[in-house]
Amino acid sequence: MKIPGVHHLPIPTPFQVGAINAYLLDGPPLTLIDVGPYTEKALASLESQLSDLGHQIEDIEQVLITHPHMDHFGLAGEVKRRSECKVIAHPDAVEKLKDFEGFYLREQDYFGEFLVSMGMPTQMVQMLTEFPKSFSLLAPPVDVDDTLVEGDQIQIGSLQFDVLETPGHSPASLCFYEPTYQGLFAGDHFIDGITPNPLLEMPQPPETERPKSLVLYLESLEKINRLDLKVVFSGHRNICTDPQRVIDQSFLHQEKRSKKVLDMLKEEALTAFGLMEKLFPNLPATEQFLGMSEAVGHLDCLVNQGKAQTRTSENIIYYEAT
Ligand SMILES: [Zn+2]
Ligand SMILES: [Zn+2]
Structure with a gap:
Protein backbone atom coordinates (compact mmCIF):
# COMPACT_ATOMS: atom_id res chain seq x y z
CA MET A 1 0.00 0.00 0.00
CA LYS A 2 1.56 3.25 -1.13
CA ILE A 3 0.50 6.82 -0.72
CA PRO A 4 1.65 8.95 -3.67
CA GLY A 5 4.34 11.43 -2.66
CA VAL A 6 5.32 9.54 0.50
CA HIS A 7 8.82 8.04 0.72
CA HIS A 8 10.14 5.76 3.43
CA LEU A 9 13.67 6.63 4.65
CA PRO A 10 15.06 4.15 7.20
CA ILE A 11 17.78 5.94 9.20
CA PRO A 12 20.32 3.97 11.29
CA THR A 13 20.54 4.50 15.07
CA PRO A 14 23.13 3.28 17.60
CA PHE A 15 20.30 1.72 19.64
CA GLN A 16 19.20 -1.87 19.92
CA VAL A 17 15.87 -1.06 18.29
CA GLY A 18 17.69 -0.56 14.96
CA ALA A 19 16.73 1.98 12.31
CA ILE A 20 14.09 4.63 12.80
CA ASN A 21 11.73 5.34 9.95
CA ALA A 22 11.73 8.90 8.65
CA TYR A 23 9.29 9.78 5.87
CA LEU A 24 9.71 12.34 3.12
CA LEU A 25 6.49 13.87 1.80
CA ASP A 26 6.76 15.66 -1.54
CA GLY A 27 4.48 18.47 -0.47
CA PRO A 28 4.62 21.39 -0.88
CA PRO A 29 5.91 22.01 1.66
CA LEU A 30 8.64 19.39 1.27
CA THR A 31 8.30 17.67 4.63
CA LEU A 32 10.17 15.20 6.78
CA ILE A 33 8.29 13.30 9.44
CA ASP A 34 11.06 12.55 11.98
CA VAL A 35 14.72 12.77 11.03
CA GLY A 36 16.89 10.34 13.00
CA PRO A 37 19.54 10.80 15.71
CA TYR A 38 22.43 13.22 15.42
CA THR A 39 25.16 10.85 14.26
CA GLU A 40 27.43 10.96 11.21
CA LYS A 41 25.95 7.70 9.96
CA ALA A 42 22.37 8.92 10.28
CA LEU A 43 23.18 12.22 8.56
CA ALA A 44 24.98 10.45 5.69
CA SER A 45 22.06 8.06 5.30
CA LEU A 46 19.53 10.90 5.24
CA GLU A 47 21.62 12.85 2.73
CA SER A 48 22.03 9.92 0.36
CA GLN A 49 18.38 8.85 0.49
CA LEU A 50 17.26 12.44 -0.14
CA SER A 51 19.68 12.64 -3.04
CA ASP A 52 18.24 9.42 -4.55
CA LEU A 53 14.90 11.23 -4.55
CA GLY A 54 16.40 14.32 -6.21
CA HIS A 55 16.63 16.45 -3.08
CA GLN A 56 19.11 17.71 -0.55
CA ILE A 57 18.77 18.72 3.08
CA GLU A 58 18.77 22.40 2.05
CA ASP A 59 15.43 21.80 0.22
CA ILE A 60 13.48 20.65 3.30
CA GLU A 61 10.71 23.09 4.22
CA GLN A 62 9.35 21.56 7.39
CA VAL A 63 10.09 18.79 9.89
CA LEU A 64 7.29 17.20 11.90
CA ILE A 65 8.40 15.48 15.11
CA THR A 66 6.20 12.57 16.20
CA HIS A 67 7.65 12.57 19.73
CA PRO A 68 10.67 13.92 21.60
CA ARG A 81 20.34 25.05 10.30
CA ARG A 82 20.96 24.03 6.70
CA SER A 83 17.48 24.43 5.24
CA ALA A 93 7.88 18.52 23.38
CA VAL A 94 9.16 22.11 23.08
CA GLU A 95 11.22 22.25 26.29
CA LYS A 96 12.71 18.82 25.77
CA LEU A 97 13.78 19.62 22.21
CA LYS A 98 15.31 22.88 23.32
CA ASP A 99 17.27 21.38 26.21
CA PHE A 100 17.39 17.61 26.06
CA GLU A 101 20.30 17.35 28.48
CA GLY A 102 18.70 19.66 31.06
CA PHE A 103 15.47 17.73 30.81
CA TYR A 104 17.25 14.48 31.50
CA LEU A 105 19.15 15.88 34.46
CA ARG A 106 15.81 16.93 35.97
CA GLU A 107 14.40 13.50 35.19
CA GLN A 108 17.38 11.86 36.86
CA ASP A 109 16.60 13.77 40.08
CA TYR A 110 12.95 12.84 39.94
CA PHE A 111 13.48 9.15 39.21
CA GLY A 112 16.20 8.86 41.87
CA GLU A 113 13.56 9.38 44.54
CA PHE A 114 10.69 7.73 42.68
CA LEU A 115 12.41 4.41 41.97
CA VAL A 116 13.52 4.07 45.60
CA SER A 117 9.88 4.56 46.65
CA MET A 118 8.99 1.78 44.20
CA GLY A 119 11.25 -0.62 46.12
CA MET A 120 14.33 -0.56 43.92
CA PRO A 121 17.63 -0.92 45.85
CA THR A 122 19.45 2.42 46.10
CA GLN A 123 22.60 1.18 44.39
CA MET A 124 20.65 -0.02 41.40
CA VAL A 125 18.78 3.30 41.22
CA VAL A 142 16.49 22.65 18.48
CA ASP A 143 13.87 25.41 18.69
CA VAL A 144 10.33 24.48 17.75
CA ASP A 145 8.69 27.00 15.37
CA ASP A 146 5.10 25.76 15.43
CA THR A 147 3.10 23.40 17.59
CA LEU A 148 0.26 21.02 16.76
CA VAL A 149 -2.46 19.65 19.02
CA GLU A 150 -5.46 17.33 18.75
CA GLY A 151 -7.93 18.47 16.09
CA ASP A 152 -5.46 20.54 14.08
CA GLN A 153 -5.20 19.83 10.37
CA ILE A 154 -2.21 20.15 8.07
CA GLN A 155 -2.08 20.15 4.31
CA ILE A 156 0.99 18.64 2.65
CA GLY A 157 0.65 18.60 -1.13
CA SER A 158 -2.68 16.93 -1.91
CA LEU A 159 -2.68 15.15 1.45
CA GLN A 160 -4.72 16.51 4.32
CA PHE A 161 -3.81 15.25 7.77
CA ASP A 162 -5.77 15.21 11.01
CA VAL A 163 -3.54 15.64 14.04
CA LEU A 164 -4.11 13.21 16.91
CA GLU A 165 -2.57 13.40 20.37
CA THR A 166 -1.54 9.90 21.43
CA PRO A 167 0.19 10.13 24.82
CA GLY A 168 1.50 6.88 26.31
CA HIS A 169 4.80 5.88 24.77
CA SER A 170 5.73 9.53 25.28
CA PRO A 171 3.55 12.37 26.66
CA ALA A 172 4.05 14.57 23.60
CA SER A 173 3.27 11.85 21.04
CA LEU A 174 1.50 12.93 17.85
CA CYS A 175 0.00 10.82 15.06
CA PHE A 176 -0.97 12.16 11.65
CA TYR A 177 -4.00 10.60 9.96
CA GLU A 178 -4.76 10.88 6.24
CA PRO A 179 -8.42 9.87 5.71
CA THR A 180 -8.38 9.54 1.89
CA TYR A 181 -5.76 6.77 1.98
CA GLN A 182 -6.66 5.76 5.53
CA GLY A 183 -2.99 6.04 6.43
CA LEU A 184 -1.54 6.88 9.82
CA PHE A 185 1.94 8.21 10.62
CA ALA A 186 2.26 6.84 14.12
CA GLY A 187 5.79 7.38 15.45
CA ASP A 188 6.36 4.86 18.25
CA HIS A 189 2.70 4.69 19.27
CA PHE A 190 2.26 1.70 16.96
CA ILE A 191 5.07 -0.67 15.97
CA ASP A 192 4.50 -4.05 14.35
CA GLY A 193 6.37 -6.75 16.27
CA ILE A 194 7.41 -4.72 19.33
CA THR A 195 5.10 -4.73 22.33
CA PRO A 196 4.30 -1.17 23.28
CA ASN A 197 6.54 0.41 25.89
CA PRO A 198 4.82 3.28 27.64
CA LEU A 199 7.79 4.73 29.48
CA LEU A 200 7.80 6.17 32.98
CA GLU A 201 7.67 9.95 32.85
CA MET A 202 8.06 12.66 35.44
CA PRO A 203 5.17 15.10 36.03
CA GLN A 204 4.93 17.84 33.41
CA PRO A 205 4.61 21.25 35.10
CA PRO A 206 2.14 22.59 36.12
CA GLU A 207 1.04 18.99 36.81
CA THR A 208 2.38 17.50 40.02
CA GLU A 209 1.22 13.95 39.35
CA ARG A 210 3.28 11.56 37.25
CA PRO A 211 1.44 10.73 33.98
CA LYS A 212 0.09 7.17 34.07
CA SER A 213 1.77 6.12 30.86
CA LEU A 214 0.15 2.71 30.29
CA VAL A 215 -3.34 4.00 31.16
CA LEU A 216 -2.81 6.85 28.68
CA TYR A 217 -1.33 4.50 26.09
CA LEU A 218 -4.39 2.24 26.13
CA GLU A 219 -6.69 5.25 25.74
CA SER A 220 -4.58 6.40 22.79
CA LEU A 221 -4.71 2.92 21.29
CA GLU A 222 -8.52 3.03 21.57
CA LYS A 223 -8.37 6.32 19.72
CA ILE A 224 -6.55 4.86 16.73
CA ASN A 225 -8.69 1.71 16.93
CA ARG A 226 -11.68 3.92 16.09
CA LEU A 227 -10.09 5.14 12.83
CA ASP A 228 -10.60 3.48 9.47
CA LEU A 229 -7.05 2.29 8.96
CA LYS A 230 -5.45 0.58 5.99
CA VAL A 231 -1.79 1.37 6.51
CA VAL A 232 0.39 2.55 9.39
CA PHE A 233 3.73 4.23 8.86
CA SER A 234 5.50 3.43 12.13
CA GLY A 235 8.61 4.91 13.70
CA HIS A 236 10.41 1.54 13.55
CA ARG A 237 10.20 -1.73 11.66
CA ASN A 238 7.92 -2.29 8.67
CA ILE A 239 5.09 -0.26 7.22
CA CYS A 240 2.05 -2.20 8.42
CA THR A 241 -0.79 -3.01 6.04
CA ASP A 242 -2.92 -5.00 8.50
CA PRO A 243 -2.99 -2.66 11.48
CA GLN A 244 -6.05 -4.25 13.10
CA ARG A 245 -3.98 -7.38 13.81
CA VAL A 246 -1.35 -5.33 15.69
CA ILE A 247 -3.94 -3.34 17.63
CA ASP A 248 -5.81 -6.52 18.64
CA GLN A 249 -2.53 -8.18 19.69
CA SER A 250 -1.60 -5.17 21.81
CA PHE A 251 -4.93 -5.20 23.65
CA LEU A 252 -4.71 -8.96 24.16
CA HIS A 253 -1.12 -8.77 25.42
CA GLN A 254 -2.12 -6.05 27.87
CA GLU A 255 -5.17 -7.97 29.11
CA LYS A 256 -3.23 -11.20 29.70
CA ARG A 257 -0.41 -9.48 31.55
CA SER A 258 -2.80 -7.42 33.62
CA LYS A 259 -4.54 -10.61 34.74
CA LYS A 260 -1.19 -12.22 35.56
CA VAL A 261 -0.17 -9.19 37.66
CA LEU A 262 -3.49 -9.19 39.52
CA ASP A 263 -3.06 -12.90 40.31
CA MET A 264 0.40 -12.15 41.74
CA LEU A 265 -1.01 -9.34 43.90
CA LYS A 266 -3.71 -11.66 45.20
CA GLU A 267 -0.94 -13.90 46.53
CA GLU A 268 1.08 -11.14 48.20
CA ALA A 269 1.53 -7.39 48.33
CA LEU A 270 4.38 -6.30 46.07
CA THR A 271 6.44 -3.24 45.32
CA ALA A 272 6.76 -2.33 41.65
CA PHE A 273 10.37 -3.52 41.80
CA GLY A 274 9.28 -6.82 43.35
CA LEU A 275 6.73 -7.22 40.58
CA MET A 276 9.32 -6.48 37.91
CA GLU A 277 11.61 -9.17 39.33
CA LYS A 278 8.76 -11.68 39.21
CA LEU A 279 7.70 -10.73 35.69
CA PHE A 280 11.19 -10.48 34.24
CA PRO A 281 13.77 -12.35 36.33
CA ASN A 282 17.44 -11.43 35.74
CA LEU A 283 16.76 -8.41 33.56
CA PRO A 284 20.06 -6.82 32.40
CA ALA A 285 20.77 -3.33 33.76
CA THR A 286 20.14 -1.74 30.37
CA GLU A 287 16.57 -3.11 30.37
CA GLN A 288 15.68 -2.25 33.98
CA PHE A 289 14.06 1.09 33.20
CA LEU A 290 11.82 -0.52 30.60
CA GLY A 291 11.01 -3.30 33.06
CA MET A 292 10.08 -0.78 35.77
CA SER A 293 8.02 1.19 33.25
CA GLU A 294 6.04 -1.93 32.46
CA ALA A 295 5.61 -3.00 36.10
CA VAL A 296 4.49 0.46 37.26
CA SER A 313 5.46 1.52 54.70
CA GLU A 314 8.72 3.29 55.60
CA ASN A 315 8.50 5.43 52.45
CA ILE A 316 8.19 2.34 50.21
CA ILE A 317 4.98 1.87 48.24
CA TYR A 318 3.37 -1.57 48.20
CA TYR A 319 0.55 -2.64 45.90
CA GLU A 320 -2.11 -5.10 47.01
CA ALA A 321 -5.28 -6.51 45.48
CA THR A 322 -8.47 -4.86 46.76
ZN1 LIG B 1 11.78 5.24 18.57
ZN1 LIG C 1 10.13 6.64 21.13
Whole structure:
Protein backbone atom coordinates (compact mmCIF):
# COMPACT_ATOMS: atom_id res chain seq x y z
CA MET A 1 0.00 0.00 0.00
CA LYS A 2 1.56 3.25 -1.13
CA ILE A 3 0.50 6.82 -0.72
CA PRO A 4 1.65 8.95 -3.67
CA GLY A 5 4.34 11.43 -2.66
CA VAL A 6 5.32 9.54 0.50
CA HIS A 7 8.82 8.04 0.72
CA HIS A 8 10.14 5.76 3.43
CA LEU A 9 13.67 6.63 4.65
CA PRO A 10 15.06 4.15 7.20
CA ILE A 11 17.78 5.94 9.20
CA PRO A 12 20.32 3.97 11.29
CA THR A 13 20.54 4.50 15.07
CA PRO A 14 23.13 3.28 17.60
CA PHE A 15 20.30 1.72 19.64
CA GLN A 16 19.20 -1.87 19.92
CA VAL A 17 15.87 -1.06 18.29
CA GLY A 18 17.69 -0.56 14.96
CA ALA A 19 16.73 1.98 12.31
CA ILE A 20 14.09 4.63 12.80
CA ASN A 21 11.73 5.34 9.95
CA ALA A 22 11.73 8.90 8.65
CA TYR A 23 9.29 9.78 5.87
CA LEU A 24 9.71 12.34 3.12
CA LEU A 25 6.49 13.87 1.80
CA ASP A 26 6.76 15.66 -1.54
CA GLY A 27 4.48 18.47 -0.47
CA PRO A 28 4.62 21.39 -0.88
CA PRO A 29 5.91 22.01 1.66
CA LEU A 30 8.64 19.39 1.27
CA THR A 31 8.30 17.67 4.63
CA LEU A 32 10.17 15.20 6.78
CA ILE A 33 8.29 13.30 9.44
CA ASP A 34 11.06 12.55 11.98
CA VAL A 35 14.72 12.77 11.03
CA GLY A 36 16.89 10.34 13.00
CA PRO A 37 19.54 10.80 15.71
CA TYR A 38 22.43 13.22 15.42
CA THR A 39 25.16 10.85 14.26
CA GLU A 40 27.43 10.96 11.21
CA LYS A 41 25.95 7.70 9.96
CA ALA A 42 22.37 8.92 10.28
CA LEU A 43 23.18 12.22 8.56
CA ALA A 44 24.98 10.45 5.69
CA SER A 45 22.06 8.06 5.30
CA LEU A 46 19.53 10.90 5.24
CA GLU A 47 21.62 12.85 2.73
CA SER A 48 22.03 9.92 0.36
CA GLN A 49 18.38 8.85 0.49
CA LEU A 50 17.26 12.44 -0.14
CA SER A 51 19.68 12.64 -3.04
CA ASP A 52 18.24 9.42 -4.55
CA LEU A 53 14.90 11.23 -4.55
CA GLY A 54 16.40 14.32 -6.21
CA HIS A 55 16.63 16.45 -3.08
CA GLN A 56 19.11 17.71 -0.55
CA ILE A 57 18.77 18.72 3.08
CA GLU A 58 18.77 22.40 2.05
CA ASP A 59 15.43 21.80 0.22
CA ILE A 60 13.48 20.65 3.30
CA GLU A 61 10.71 23.09 4.22
CA GLN A 62 9.35 21.56 7.39
CA VAL A 63 10.09 18.79 9.89
CA LEU A 64 7.29 17.20 11.90
CA ILE A 65 8.40 15.48 15.11
CA THR A 66 6.20 12.57 16.20
CA HIS A 67 7.65 12.57 19.73
CA PRO A 68 10.67 13.92 21.60
CA HIS A 69 12.90 10.84 21.66
CA MET A 70 16.43 11.39 20.41
CA ASP A 71 16.36 8.64 17.79
CA HIS A 72 13.51 10.55 16.12
CA PHE A 73 14.44 14.22 16.45
CA GLY A 74 18.23 14.40 17.01
CA LEU A 75 19.03 15.65 13.51
CA ALA A 76 16.26 18.26 13.45
CA GLY A 77 18.59 21.09 14.50
CA GLU A 78 21.10 20.27 11.77
CA VAL A 79 18.36 20.03 9.11
CA LYS A 80 16.93 23.34 10.31
CA ARG A 81 20.34 25.05 10.30
CA ARG A 82 20.96 24.03 6.70
CA SER A 83 17.48 24.43 5.24
CA GLU A 84 15.91 27.11 7.48
CA CYS A 85 12.89 24.81 7.64
CA LYS A 86 10.20 25.00 10.27
CA VAL A 87 10.31 22.44 13.07
CA ILE A 88 6.88 21.42 14.31
CA ALA A 89 6.03 19.33 17.39
CA HIS A 90 3.57 18.97 20.25
CA PRO A 91 3.67 21.83 22.81
CA ASP A 92 4.87 19.41 25.53
CA ALA A 93 7.88 18.52 23.38
CA VAL A 94 9.16 22.11 23.08
CA GLU A 95 11.22 22.25 26.29
CA LYS A 96 12.71 18.82 25.77
CA LEU A 97 13.78 19.62 22.21
CA LYS A 98 15.31 22.88 23.32
CA ASP A 99 17.27 21.38 26.21
CA PHE A 100 17.39 17.61 26.06
CA GLU A 101 20.30 17.35 28.48
CA GLY A 102 18.70 19.66 31.06
CA PHE A 103 15.47 17.73 30.81
CA TYR A 104 17.25 14.48 31.50
CA LEU A 105 19.15 15.88 34.46
CA ARG A 106 15.81 16.93 35.97
CA GLU A 107 14.40 13.50 35.19
CA GLN A 108 17.38 11.86 36.86
CA ASP A 109 16.60 13.77 40.08
CA TYR A 110 12.95 12.84 39.94
CA PHE A 111 13.48 9.15 39.21
CA GLY A 112 16.20 8.86 41.87
CA GLU A 113 13.56 9.38 44.54
CA PHE A 114 10.69 7.73 42.68
CA LEU A 115 12.41 4.41 41.97
CA VAL A 116 13.52 4.07 45.60
CA SER A 117 9.88 4.56 46.65
CA MET A 118 8.99 1.78 44.20
CA GLY A 119 11.25 -0.62 46.12
CA MET A 120 14.33 -0.56 43.92
CA PRO A 121 17.63 -0.92 45.85
CA THR A 122 19.45 2.42 46.10
CA GLN A 123 22.60 1.18 44.39
CA MET A 124 20.65 -0.02 41.40
CA VAL A 125 18.78 3.30 41.22
CA GLN A 126 22.07 5.18 41.15
CA MET A 127 23.31 3.07 38.29
CA LEU A 128 20.08 3.47 36.40
CA THR A 129 19.68 7.22 36.73
CA GLU A 130 23.21 8.09 35.69
CA PHE A 131 22.63 9.95 32.47
CA PRO A 132 25.16 8.84 29.89
CA LYS A 133 26.81 12.06 28.72
CA SER A 134 27.07 10.66 25.22
CA PHE A 135 23.26 10.66 24.88
CA SER A 136 23.01 14.44 24.81
CA LEU A 137 25.39 14.47 21.83
CA LEU A 138 22.76 12.58 19.83
CA ALA A 139 20.18 15.31 20.40
CA PRO A 140 21.56 18.85 20.20
CA PRO A 141 19.08 21.63 21.04
CA VAL A 142 16.49 22.65 18.48
CA ASP A 143 13.87 25.41 18.69
CA VAL A 144 10.33 24.48 17.75
CA ASP A 145 8.69 27.00 15.37
CA ASP A 146 5.10 25.76 15.43
CA THR A 147 3.10 23.40 17.59
CA LEU A 148 0.26 21.02 16.76
CA VAL A 149 -2.46 19.65 19.02
CA GLU A 150 -5.46 17.33 18.75
CA GLY A 151 -7.93 18.47 16.09
CA ASP A 152 -5.46 20.54 14.08
CA GLN A 153 -5.20 19.83 10.37
CA ILE A 154 -2.21 20.15 8.07
CA GLN A 155 -2.08 20.15 4.31
CA ILE A 156 0.99 18.64 2.65
CA GLY A 157 0.65 18.60 -1.13
CA SER A 158 -2.68 16.93 -1.91
CA LEU A 159 -2.68 15.15 1.45
CA GLN A 160 -4.72 16.51 4.32
CA PHE A 161 -3.81 15.25 7.77
CA ASP A 162 -5.77 15.21 11.01
CA VAL A 163 -3.54 15.64 14.04
CA LEU A 164 -4.11 13.21 16.91
CA GLU A 165 -2.57 13.40 20.37
CA THR A 166 -1.54 9.90 21.43
CA PRO A 167 0.19 10.13 24.82
CA GLY A 168 1.50 6.88 26.31
CA HIS A 169 4.80 5.88 24.77
CA SER A 170 5.73 9.53 25.28
CA PRO A 171 3.55 12.37 26.66
CA ALA A 172 4.05 14.57 23.60
CA SER A 173 3.27 11.85 21.04
CA LEU A 174 1.50 12.93 17.85
CA CYS A 175 0.00 10.82 15.06
CA PHE A 176 -0.97 12.16 11.65
CA TYR A 177 -4.00 10.60 9.96
CA GLU A 178 -4.76 10.88 6.24
CA PRO A 179 -8.42 9.87 5.71
CA THR A 180 -8.38 9.54 1.89
CA TYR A 181 -5.76 6.77 1.98
CA GLN A 182 -6.66 5.76 5.53
CA GLY A 183 -2.99 6.04 6.43
CA LEU A 184 -1.54 6.88 9.82
CA PHE A 185 1.94 8.21 10.62
CA ALA A 186 2.26 6.84 14.12
CA GLY A 187 5.79 7.38 15.45
CA ASP A 188 6.36 4.86 18.25
CA HIS A 189 2.70 4.69 19.27
CA PHE A 190 2.26 1.70 16.96
CA ILE A 191 5.07 -0.67 15.97
CA ASP A 192 4.50 -4.05 14.35
CA GLY A 193 6.37 -6.75 16.27
CA ILE A 194 7.41 -4.72 19.33
CA THR A 195 5.10 -4.73 22.33
CA PRO A 196 4.30 -1.17 23.28
CA ASN A 197 6.54 0.41 25.89
CA PRO A 198 4.82 3.28 27.64
CA LEU A 199 7.79 4.73 29.48
CA LEU A 200 7.80 6.17 32.98
CA GLU A 201 7.67 9.95 32.85
CA MET A 202 8.06 12.66 35.44
CA PRO A 203 5.17 15.10 36.03
CA GLN A 204 4.93 17.84 33.41
CA PRO A 205 4.61 21.25 35.10
CA PRO A 206 2.14 22.59 36.12
CA GLU A 207 1.04 18.99 36.81
CA THR A 208 2.38 17.50 40.02
CA GLU A 209 1.22 13.95 39.35
CA ARG A 210 3.28 11.56 37.25
CA PRO A 211 1.44 10.73 33.98
CA LYS A 212 0.09 7.17 34.07
CA SER A 213 1.77 6.12 30.86
CA LEU A 214 0.15 2.71 30.29
CA VAL A 215 -3.34 4.00 31.16
CA LEU A 216 -2.81 6.85 28.68
CA TYR A 217 -1.33 4.50 26.09
CA LEU A 218 -4.39 2.24 26.13
CA GLU A 219 -6.69 5.25 25.74
CA SER A 220 -4.58 6.40 22.79
CA LEU A 221 -4.71 2.92 21.29
CA GLU A 222 -8.52 3.03 21.57
CA LYS A 223 -8.37 6.32 19.72
CA ILE A 224 -6.55 4.86 16.73
CA ASN A 225 -8.69 1.71 16.93
CA ARG A 226 -11.68 3.92 16.09
CA LEU A 227 -10.09 5.14 12.83
CA ASP A 228 -10.60 3.48 9.47
CA LEU A 229 -7.05 2.29 8.96
CA LYS A 230 -5.45 0.58 5.99
CA VAL A 231 -1.79 1.37 6.51
CA VAL A 232 0.39 2.55 9.39
CA PHE A 233 3.73 4.23 8.86
CA SER A 234 5.50 3.43 12.13
CA GLY A 235 8.61 4.91 13.70
CA HIS A 236 10.41 1.54 13.55
CA ARG A 237 10.20 -1.73 11.66
CA ASN A 238 7.92 -2.29 8.67
CA ILE A 239 5.09 -0.26 7.22
CA CYS A 240 2.05 -2.20 8.42
CA THR A 241 -0.79 -3.01 6.04
CA ASP A 242 -2.92 -5.00 8.50
CA PRO A 243 -2.99 -2.66 11.48
CA GLN A 244 -6.05 -4.25 13.10
CA ARG A 245 -3.98 -7.38 13.81
CA VAL A 246 -1.35 -5.33 15.69
CA ILE A 247 -3.94 -3.34 17.63
CA ASP A 248 -5.81 -6.52 18.64
CA GLN A 249 -2.53 -8.18 19.69
CA SER A 250 -1.60 -5.17 21.81
CA PHE A 251 -4.93 -5.20 23.65
CA LEU A 252 -4.71 -8.96 24.16
CA HIS A 253 -1.12 -8.77 25.42
CA GLN A 254 -2.12 -6.05 27.87
CA GLU A 255 -5.17 -7.97 29.11
CA LYS A 256 -3.23 -11.20 29.70
CA ARG A 257 -0.41 -9.48 31.55
CA SER A 258 -2.80 -7.42 33.62
CA LYS A 259 -4.54 -10.61 34.74
CA LYS A 260 -1.19 -12.22 35.56
CA VAL A 261 -0.17 -9.19 37.66
CA LEU A 262 -3.49 -9.19 39.52
CA ASP A 263 -3.06 -12.90 40.31
CA MET A 264 0.40 -12.15 41.74
CA LEU A 265 -1.01 -9.34 43.90
CA LYS A 266 -3.71 -11.66 45.20
CA GLU A 267 -0.94 -13.90 46.53
CA GLU A 268 1.08 -11.14 48.20
CA ALA A 269 1.53 -7.39 48.33
CA LEU A 270 4.38 -6.30 46.07
CA THR A 271 6.44 -3.24 45.32
CA ALA A 272 6.76 -2.33 41.65
CA PHE A 273 10.37 -3.52 41.80
CA GLY A 274 9.28 -6.82 43.35
CA LEU A 275 6.73 -7.22 40.58
CA MET A 276 9.32 -6.48 37.91
CA GLU A 277 11.61 -9.17 39.33
CA LYS A 278 8.76 -11.68 39.21
CA LEU A 279 7.70 -10.73 35.69
CA PHE A 280 11.19 -10.48 34.24
CA PRO A 281 13.77 -12.35 36.33
CA ASN A 282 17.44 -11.43 35.74
CA LEU A 283 16.76 -8.41 33.56
CA PRO A 284 20.06 -6.82 32.40
CA ALA A 285 20.77 -3.33 33.76
CA THR A 286 20.14 -1.74 30.37
CA GLU A 287 16.57 -3.11 30.37
CA GLN A 288 15.68 -2.25 33.98
CA PHE A 289 14.06 1.09 33.20
CA LEU A 290 11.82 -0.52 30.60
CA GLY A 291 11.01 -3.30 33.06
CA MET A 292 10.08 -0.78 35.77
CA SER A 293 8.02 1.19 33.25
CA GLU A 294 6.04 -1.93 32.46
CA ALA A 295 5.61 -3.00 36.10
CA VAL A 296 4.49 0.46 37.26
CA GLY A 297 2.26 0.73 34.17
CA HIS A 298 0.33 -2.42 34.99
CA LEU A 299 0.02 -1.43 38.64
CA ASP A 300 -1.30 2.01 37.60
CA CYS A 301 -3.93 0.32 35.41
CA LEU A 302 -5.09 -1.99 38.22
CA VAL A 303 -5.28 0.93 40.68
CA ASN A 304 -7.16 2.92 38.05
CA GLN A 305 -9.68 0.08 37.67
CA GLY A 306 -10.10 -0.22 41.44
CA LYS A 307 -8.60 -3.73 41.45
CA ALA A 308 -5.49 -2.76 43.42
CA GLN A 309 -4.55 -0.19 46.04
CA THR A 310 -1.36 1.16 47.53
CA ARG A 311 -0.02 1.10 51.06
CA THR A 312 3.08 2.97 52.17
CA SER A 313 5.46 1.52 54.70
CA GLU A 314 8.72 3.29 55.60
CA ASN A 315 8.50 5.43 52.45
CA ILE A 316 8.19 2.34 50.21
CA ILE A 317 4.98 1.87 48.24
CA TYR A 318 3.37 -1.57 48.20
CA TYR A 319 0.55 -2.64 45.90
CA GLU A 320 -2.11 -5.10 47.01
CA ALA A 321 -5.28 -6.51 45.48
CA THR A 322 -8.47 -4.86 46.76
ZN1 LIG B 1 10.13 6.64 21.13
ZN1 LIG C 1 11.78 5.24 18.57
